[in-house]
Amino acid sequence: MARFNTRTAKAQPASPVTTTGRVLRTHEGGRGRERDPRSELFLLAVSHLVSQQTFYESGTARDQRFVRLVRELAVADPSWTAGLLGWLRGEGNIRTAAVVGAAEYVKARLDAGATDGPANRQVVASVLRRPDEPGELLAYWTATYGRAVPKPVKRGIADAVRRLYTGKALLKYDTASKGYRFGDILNLVHAAPDPDKPWQGELFQYALDRRHHPETALPPASDRVLTAHRALMALPVAERRAVVTSADGAERLAEAGMTWEALAGWLQGPMDKAAWEAVIPSMGAMALVRNLRNFDEAGVSDEVAARVAARISDPAEVARSRQFPFRYLAAYQHAPSLRWAYPLEQALRHSLASVPALPGRTLVLVDRSGSMFYSRLSDRSELTRADAAAVFGAALALRAEHADLVEFGTSSNAVPFRKGESVLKVLGRFGDLGGTDTVAAVRRHYRRHDRVLIVTDEQYAPSGYGDPTEQVPAHIPVYTWNLAGYRAGHGPSGTGNRHVFAGLTDAAFRMVPLLEAGRDAAWPWQRDVAA
Template sequence: MARFNTRATTARTTSPVASTGVLAPTHEGGRGHLRDARSELFLLAVANFVSQQSFYESGADRDDRFATLVRGLAVEDPEWTAGLLGWLRGEGGLRTASLVGAAEYVKARLDAGAADGPANRAVIASVLLRPDEPGELLGYWTSRYGRNVPKPVKRGIADAVRRLYSGRALLKYDTASKGYRFGDILNLVHAAPDPAKPWQGELFRYALDRRHHPDTAVPPPGNSVLSAHRALMALPVKERRRAVLHAPDGAERLAAAGLTWEALAGWLQGPMDKRAWEAVIPSMGPMALVRNLRNFDAAGVSDEVAARVAAKISDPEVVAASRQFPFRYLAAHRHAPSLRWSYPLERALGHSLANVPALGGRTLILVDRSGSMWAPLSDRSRLNRADAAAIFGTALAVRADDADLVQFGSHSAPVAYRTEESVLKVLARFGDLGGTRTTEAVRRHYRGHDRVLIVTDEQSAHHRDGGPTEQIPAQVPVYTWNLAGYRTGHGPSGTAHRHVFGGLTDAAFRMVPLLEAGRSADWPWQRG
């Protein structure tokens, strides 16, 4: 009689976020499960906006825990840690955490005298993807460790400078508000021009002149952007509106001169009126457009221009390329001043969730709406983890073949939806439900589903019947999406059909179908 080779036999799959078997209480007193250091760092990194307080941890405590984990793993497991940091800045879209992590990685390895693993220089360069980031990294390093910058840090920054510095970058990011100007960075890291960019030597000299001799600095004659910018700056202030904004080619001149919307008001030395916005809108990026919808309406931009803005911000390819988190569009939708932006933002939000998996069979989706989930995502954000969880949970539900969508806190209740409805309409049906009684919600609503997904911060309250994942039969997959990165989880993970993911990214979305196809999932930067 066959015992193992049967049609019911399934492969034992694993996922990367793994618990250790050590128990510790959650912040709400439930039975929590500690994770290994790599898993703890990953979940914290994808949920950490750096220096931002969460419900249960101060910003300083989170930052200390993040830095401690990075420093330890930089020495113990440099290959994995370097991969995490590069992925965070690239596909993960988390800028500050990756910059801080790279600095702490190099500091730890220099202190330990470690010579194995990826080069420190390469790790620094891997997280610098925007022209203002060399200055950001230097600002962090010198504020934490003083002005003695080690050679690997300098060389990594120099590599990024050669890759990133251009005339447009200089005009956009080399501003007086920065502690480290482009010229300061060039003086410090001694970056040689890229041999493949013969114009870069003159650009570097101009950046140095702008910093040290601004009154006499002359842009390189061969750089069309800097020359066009200089021509605009030479116009008398009183003539600028008439000469540019009232001209048929005004928008093209502003774009050719690299004049951003932030710089335009200063150049005009006056208000951003209808003509000013309509002239600069064609050269604005999608998220700059989204952030300024209220300003467009206040200035009275025409319906024709507004239609072009709406088309751009809701274009699926533009949304995918911008790699913005869904809650950015939710924030814009909530604060957009007029109805003409509502539908484009609704479409953009839907496009940002395009890679949420379409699940077959029956699925139970539990969305945490407890008090701890209502803390803002960051000090500058009006949005919170509760709404981020509801957006994601709803997107999963409307794409699934057959899903029960439930919100939970101190009590729980189904959330009605139709598969053709937009995520935003369903979001309005969620509420604030108090405590975190995850186990009770699972026990009440699980009815033989093929899988269970829980979107939460994992800080469940004590329950005499055990943790949330213990309520589900062992052969049924339970997927937890962790949105806060606290140290303890509400159940074991990494194997035996119990998996935890962090962050609302495409990498996390891909893991459910992978695991259900009987394939083990690896860290997103290590997939084959």
């Protein structure tokens, strides 16, 4: 009789986040699993906001762990580490960790005398995607390692400067609040103008002049944005309100690269209805989302509001903005008018485009313990990891063929929802449930489901029944979505129907159908290669 070559036989797929088999303890004392260094760094990187305190780890401790792992892997596995850093700033859309990681990557390799793998210069340039980021990396390097900046760092920054510096970028980011102005950076890295951008030489000279001789600096006549901006700045204050109320006011502000942040200072007065309506056409999608409350308070007209609503809910705009889904939840919570509710719901759904419609029966467990509420997702937001977990869990349940949605902490409860219901409406049914008894939640709610997904920080309390993944039969997949990046996992991962993924976007969900189809899942930046 055949034991292995049967009709039901299929390959057991592997996933990249892998445990070593060594037993650790979670911060709550549960039996945890150690991850290999690459897995630990990945989970930490996609959830790490530099210097941010978490419930179980200080900001300093997390920063030190992040730096130690980057430096170790920069020497041991430079190609993988360079791939992580470039992806982190690109598709991952995480700025500060990528910038810090690139600096530490270069420092570790210079200290070790390593010459294999991707060039240090290339790694530096790959994480600089916004015009203020060359200054961020330079400031980090000099604050950490002194004013002697090595050539690979200078050359990588210079490559980014040529790619990123424009007249509009100078107006937005070259401000007096910065320690390193555009002119300082040009002096330090000696960036030559891009030969394909004949206007850039004059721009660089203007950046130097306005840094060192602002009283006599004149923008190049070839740069229409800078010359239009200078003309607006030259207007007497008493005449500036007339610009925003004129028929061509919105066009003049856009031509001059006037941002909404700068407009109030230019007007030297409040941002009233006319001011907002003049600058709204030139605002980016996420700037619009962040200012919905301000639009309401200023009394922006319904006609203008309708145009705002159309932009923020446009699928292409949502994809282009690359914002985290929970940004739309934050806007929904802070915008007082109901006219924004449906556009934000649409935008949230578009931002969750990677959530699969899973077949069969799915158990979705969302961690609502105290540790998930402790730290904010960013310095600008009041939202927590508990909020992010609820967003992802609710979206997954609403898309699945048949799903049971459960919140858990010290206790656990089913979260009711109906097919086709608003994600934002479902989120209002989640609560704060104290401790982290993940094992009890799985044992109580698992009823022969086809798969289990747990959205959590993995720091469960001990029980007499083993780890949370052991409560589910071995042939049933258990997917853990880690939102905190602590060292110890709550169960094995990488093989045997036990897998972990992470991040603050829905992109990780792409792994689930892949693994259930019997295909191995690669690191996100290696997907095209694997395919």
